[in-house]
Amino acid sequence: MASTTFDYVVVGAGSAGMVVSTRLAENADTTVCVLEAGEDLTTQPNYLIPGLSAAGLQGPTDADWKFYTKPQENAKGRSIWTPRGKVVGGCGTTNIVALGKGHAEEYDAWEALGAKGWNWKNLVPYFKKSETFTITEEESAETGMKFNEEFHGSSGPIHRTLPKWKSNATVPVEKGWEALGVSKSANGYDGDSLGFYSLQLSVDPTTAMRSSSATAYYTPNKDKENLKLLTGAHAARIVFEDRDGELVATGVEYYKDGELQTIKANKEVIIATGSYKTPQLLELSGIGEKKLLEEHNVPVLVDLPGVGNNLQDHYTAPMVVEIDEQYDSLDSLLDPAQAGLEFMLYQEKKQGKLTTNGAAQYAFMSNHTYFSEGASEKAFSTADSIIEGTANTTLKKQADFLKSEKIPDLEFAQFAAFLPTGDGVPAPGKHYTSFLLAILHPYSRGSIHITSADALALPELDLRLYEHELDLDMLVEGIKFGRRLLETDAMKAAVKAEVVPGPEVKTDEEIKEFIRLRGQTVYHPIATASMLPREDGGVVDADLKVYGTKNVRVVDASVIPIHFSAHPHSTIYAVAERAADIIKAAA
Template sequence: MSLFLPILILAFSFLTYASPFSFPDSDPTTDADSLVDNFNFDYIIVGGGLSGLTLANRLTENPRTTALVLEAGSLHFDDPLIDIPGNVGMVLGNASYDWNFVTVPQENANNRSFAFHRGKGLGGSTLINYMVWNRPAMAELDAIGSLGNPGWNGTDWFKYMRKAEDFAHPDPSLAASENLTFIPGAHGNSGLVHTSFPLFISDAQKPWLPALMELGLHHVEDALAGHNVGIWMGPANINSKTQKRSSSAEAYYRPFAAHRPNLRVLTEAPVTEILIPDRQSRNGLFSVTGVKYGYKGQTRTASVKDSKGEVILSAGFGKSSQLLELAGIGDPKVLQPLGIDVKVNLPGVGIGIIDQLLWGVSYELKNSSIVTLDDIKDPELEAAALAEYNANKTGVLTIGVTAYSLVSLDDIVGHSKATEMINKQAAKIARLHVSEIQKEKWNIIINGLRKPKEVGLVEISGFPAFFTTASTPEKGKKYLTFLGHYQFPFSTGTVHIVSRDVNTQPAMDPHFFEDDFDSQVFIESTKLIRKMARVGEFVDVLGDEIDPGMDVQSDEDILEYVKNFSATAYHTAGSAAMLPREKGGVVSPELKVYGTTNLRVVDMSVMPLQVSSHPMGTLYGLSEKAADIIKGEVSV
């Protein structure tokens, strides 16, 4: 049976699950569609990605609580393109796995439109990301609380991140030989997301720690312990027993499906409308009654219980805010020209988005016998690697990114120049005519830059393959790519609907390169990467620089390279920010949409600030805490 046929996932016979759709007093042979249509749920969750499935699992731990998850994408269980770590990145751009969003042309990047990859399927972007398992600095999460979000502090956030995790300690001999260090107390050991150090580390990555320490960078024993400025070898969300990706679908849904008759999940069921009656309740708030969604070529309705039912948007950047705006929740200046009646005047919907940019500097290896992911571009080597993986769960297909650094502005340009840049940026912010909350958020970045031992600015990782796009790799050659990843850009953008048609992509405009400070960071970080590649043991490992190439030397040429060949890191935050309403917030600290009684947003959209990490671990923590808030087990 094709994985891409519309399905009600638990009906798949190959999963060998008993049907979970026999609620009390219901006929288990009844068609599942009618079960959904004729049942009022405690919770309807829009989007079966990271946050949606975390919530679905935790909310239905109580057998009396019912939940429906509506996922627009397909099911991808037992798919080697997803499961095998070494296949990372292979499905990006494939419409069966990726929504393939694009930005509007970016004025300050030669009018390029950037791809916005988003996972399409049960598991969301945990199906297609690079499996980086890390966390931000504790101080960054405290800053989110300081914006007017009581209860959201670093200590509590870390508690919930650990709750999500089941960390497998590495084999002691592997840990010793590959410098894999960790602090046991920083990790969870009873959560649902399996994490471990990748088994295979390329010889191209092994100089990472000793070489970069020669530049004066500090070795971090465990970057998940709350302090992450320095260099380290990091884990991934890989199940150590199966050597497969641990997605949210594998972690929070698949093991429980046969035992949760109170949880229903539909795939290929895109939500098209949030149902909000025109009349407000006595307290002046709107109550959501359910959603409309498409399924098997029909428009259907799913409803929540009148007294306490809730709809939770976990559709991710661009989609959650789109559904809010289409429902009449947003800025009248956006909604009224499209003929949408304004129910809740919330100008913060779709503004203040922040995305991180990624760019690469690639080097040819002097020794082409070193094993990297370039090997699997050769059909014979790929077949051999797959045979080893299938037989033993070893080899290059168990690889991860693994080699990381997080550098401060002081590390990049030196303390004196960093101070000069920071002071100049702070003075510029003070002069700008922007909202006070925007200045407050920018000044949090400024304060972090002044603490170079606590808050980093640019992640630089070592990826064992050719990963740049300006040139084409040569057959038979091997490469290492240094990936720069700018964590705290000042450029801030918007995402808004341009049509009443839910199938029309919103206008995604991150305003890349709008701020000159960002441009200077890209230039100076590229210079630092070049220093990294020519120090210590890397001298014997790395040959010619391929991209951008040594003919690119001036600041202007370096910046032009980054503008033309960078990519978004797909870590977009802020389109439904958790902030006080008077500061432009969309959701409260309880993640409830202002002006409503029973509508929440739980996904990356609510993050009012970026963090110095890949967001997966942070979002699991957010979602775990959100579940406890919704259940009433914690208050904020």
Template sequence: MPFLSHKDVEHRSFDYIIIGGGTAGLALAGRLSEEPTISILVLEAGPANFDDPKISIPGFFGQVFGNPQYDWAFKSVKQKNTNDKVFVERRGKALGGTSTINRCCWSKPPKTDIDAFERLGNPGWTWNEFIKYSRKSETFYAPTQEQLDHYPLTYDLNNRGISGPIQTTLAPHTHTIDKIMQETLANKGVRPNEDPYDGDILGGWIATANIDPTGWKRSCSASAYLQPNLHRPNLNVLTNALVSRIVFSSELNENGDRTASAVEFLFGDDDRTCTVNVSREVLLSAGTINSPKVLELSGIGRSEVLSSIGVETLINLPGVGENVQEHLGNFISFELDESKGVVHETLDVLKDPKTAAKHLELYGEGKGLLRTSLSSLCFLSIQQCNLPDTPSFIALAEKEATEVKAKGILGLSEQVDIWLEHLKDKNEPDFEIVAIARYMTPMSIPPDPSKSYFTLLALMNHPLSRGTIHAQSKDPRVQPLIDPRFFEREIDLEVILQEIKYIRTWKDVEPWKSGVVREVDPGPKYQSDDELREYIRNDTRTQYHTIGSCSMLPRDKQGVVDPQLKVYGTTNVRVVDISIMPLHVAAHLQTSAYAIGEKAADIIKATLA
């Protein structure tokens, strides 16, 4: 078996050490292990959690949030623009990373969002490359005839992978809210998107899920890229290993670059410090929150940050922990009409122990609610909403873009130009609406538990605000200081405001008009723009889609890695996770993580020739 103890790896040498066995890290490990001549060690801070029903059963998503066996539960500093709220950032702490605890939504960014990476100075990072590697990661299963009889699900097999490790399909349980939402959108003039996996995501559609229909289990990087390859003798895994730093040799090469020689980590409950040597490369896949921390504890980053925690600066790289971007969203809950005998089977019924037990039994038979995931989605531009204050919204965007560029932050001006260009284009998505088949608004409880409710998530995709993530202690057990600076730029809040106002225009459109009784939260007490802004500040939620802390940009524009994902100033350290994404995208991010892992593996394999 490839699972080792710290005694098995201490002072040994491996060709490649992967720091972090998460979504991208295990995709990378699985692909590299296809080369039998190289040895690979994965260091994962969490446990294995293999075949755990809290992970494998899709309908259980959210149940492990806050449980330290599964969730890092990082906390931000108080955010002044959200009335000093502290945000909890859910991240998977186990083999498989956040792919073990997400909502199984398999969505891909628009073509222009990915092509922007190349425009920012990264040759080869284009949509064509992305879709090649995304397809390589996926095996898609078409919906059954039973599903098609129930709902007209559409897809294009030309856009889907047919032989990749991650198993995907359309979730088998289609809620009545799918019909209400998608038909209302169509009647509002929104185009039904028959397959949003070709780079065009505008319109209303039903999302694919990373669920394996042969057993209706979650398909994650641990189950897809690691477990099938455990027989390979060159693939080694050590869990419960918290990396404290990358160790560099004292010699510099002719360009003044440093070479990593080892990785130090804390192991087990007694936090014993161990060292493992590396002969080829260190591949950092600890995620957007932990990857910059590991670099800083290793002496790579802003010199003022490093000196503040007592770490010697080996490589002055000011972009580490900067350019942080996150999706924010607000929940809006509704009561469903059941007066005409329509039964809305929402996930709230699982709160009843007897009903939950019934559905667990049904799940064992390949039936029931627990096979579900996020389903109905809609991506729109502001211009498509035809709201009366759209011109003033665009004027505010132009004003704020000018203000941000005037600050002269290295590398940000080009990002802002692309951001504004996309915002003003009616064919580029500015926001996302997600239907969730349960009551989700945190400000209240369901007024009448005997009735059925559902929630829309109004989600902002392309933030102008930028935050930071930095180590705040030399002790690797101390979480980094996370300051996303939410709503630092007013336009981010205004996107969500426009989105809520657009959703409220649905009330006079069928089948929404006859299928929805009322809006519960924010409800009638929030009517004016200022009232809604206060609602947004108080109840906005992070979507756990943080990127940018190790941005792939030119070094003189606060870049951390080059287009080969190599950390500037090093000869053999790469970052392979979504922290390298320099500009945010309109998508849930696991597909991007897998594509990055797949592409990185090919980049590295090319060096072996």
């Protein structure tokens, strides 16, 4: 590397980091350096073939940070592995390629909570800017979805497509949902996330390969003189200077090949290390709760108690059913002969099971639809008692979401395979379909903080899973809805047996015990550096600038203050696109 001084130093070449870096480097006079702790594995087939994306859920690889939660008191003391990509493209290289969008009112809530200018209307242009949406006439006829230029992009880097393969087991599930009052929607990505609809995927329609910030933003720009990516570079600390009472970042210290080095920033340092690592970097740099920093002998530069708190995720429970042999599933790939045929089909024609992640459709429902009779009123009053006296404004906002009939609070996704749940494995020759239920606005708030000043040690992750019983109650209602689904005529004819949780799990208390044992996250952490007013626990302002600093911003999932009813990747791209414009305008 010839130069060690750049206009912008971006830390983290993940989903958001690569968007903001390449957009800033559009100006040939602007120099950008990106520090990434992981390596560049962008061209490896296991990260490109959508059908292999779920393989990354089996256990940590070298491209993973290997985060395990602190033992979770209300989840049987489990220490839960929560994957995070340590690789160019970040989690966007290792994730399972679903591209969702939440409800317009959920984005409007960011502004209502104090993040001026962050609302659905202002994000739509950036959703569009980040994507090229392709839908065929056949897909349009089948799903009702259309290319609508009000909401969809036609020239952005990330490809958005519909699954090219789907199991015929989606048919009885759709009929079952309809019988239970869930409606098919053609507008699930247009600001109204309620209903059931097809997944959309970040998959290139021509190559049938993953489209990510690594493949779509970085690769086409990698030879630019003014954009440098340093891999294997683990940031340890932001370097600050006091200039006339202002805290100015002048660069970043990082480890590469075991040596501590410094890179200088003329203009800004942009932190994009994701919801788990961003709080650590801030705390190591002296920005965080005073008492915690002092405990670990980190000199306090900004007393900012919000850092690492307000952690939100989507929490799940699984269901697996054995279905009739007429219904197809990805489990056939366990047979080497079948897998070989599918590989040929994929390579030669870009068709078949390997073009997708196995999930073809999901339902997003409000409790008004999926709760048993009377359960909503009980949940409202529990939510009211949780928010009574809390200073957390995001909790208050989500209590409003719960009462709204428009905003979903449960995702019910169908996977054409036996999902790895910890309970059994697919029996050879049998066919399965699984459901992943996820609560979208959990009440429990987690945290992630340093436990030492060692930059190479992982911070302590505490999800505080099921700290509020209401989260468990909602998942129990989800499983009970799932069982009502299995009792619909269409599903009765298709399903042979419920395998997970299984018939022995009957009462609400037994279902709760099952969830405590098997519940998980869907790896959608946000809000650990929330864009909120400082007095409300905020870490960054509406320009994504860290409070108390002159020129440090955070651009990643950690700034999103409140969770929403979608897989978050698309929203993170939109946030990063908008951030790039904010930074350019301030230059």
